[in-house]
Amino acid sequence: MKASKFTEAQKAFILKQGEQGTPVAEICRRAGISQATYFNWKKKYGGLLPDEMRRLKALEDENTRLKKIVADLTLDREMLQDVIRRKL
Numbered sequence: 001m002k003a004s005k006f007t008e009a010q011k012a013f014i015l016k017q018g019e020q021g022t023p024v025a026e027i028c029r030r031a032g033i034s035q036a037t038y039f040n041w042k043k044k045y046g047g048l049l050p051d052e053m054r055r056l057k058a059l060e061d062e063n064t065r066l067k068k069i070v071a072d073l074t075l076d077r078e079m080l081q082d083v084i085r086r087k088l
Contacts, residue, residue, distance in 0.1 A: 006031075008053035011041055018042065 006014075010031075017027050018038070028035050045053050 006033075008050040008057070011045060012048070012050045012053065014038070015042055015045060 004011075014027060014031050014033075015038075018024060024035055024038055028038050031038075045056075048056065
C-alpha cells in the first residue's frame with residue numbers, strides 16, 4: 001500500500017475543517033484529495049486527535065505483524081504434523 005503524503009496532524013486538520021461546516025468539496029480541492037479519501041479518513045479517524053491516530057496506526061501495524069507470525073507458526077506446525085504422520 002502506498003504511504004500517505006499527509007501526516008496525522010494534517011489529516012486531523014482537514015477533518016476538523018469539515019466538522020466546522022466548510023463544504024467537503026472545498027476542503028478536498030484545497031487539500032488536493034478526492035472526496036472518497038476524505039470520507040474514508042472520516043470513517044477511520046473521525047473524532048481522533050493526532051496522537052490517537054498515531055497510536056491507532058501503530059496498533060494496526062503490530063496487529064498485521066502478529067497475524068503474519070501466527071500464519072507462519074501455523075504453517076510450521078502443519079508441516080511438522082505431516083512429517084510425523086508419514087513416519088508412523
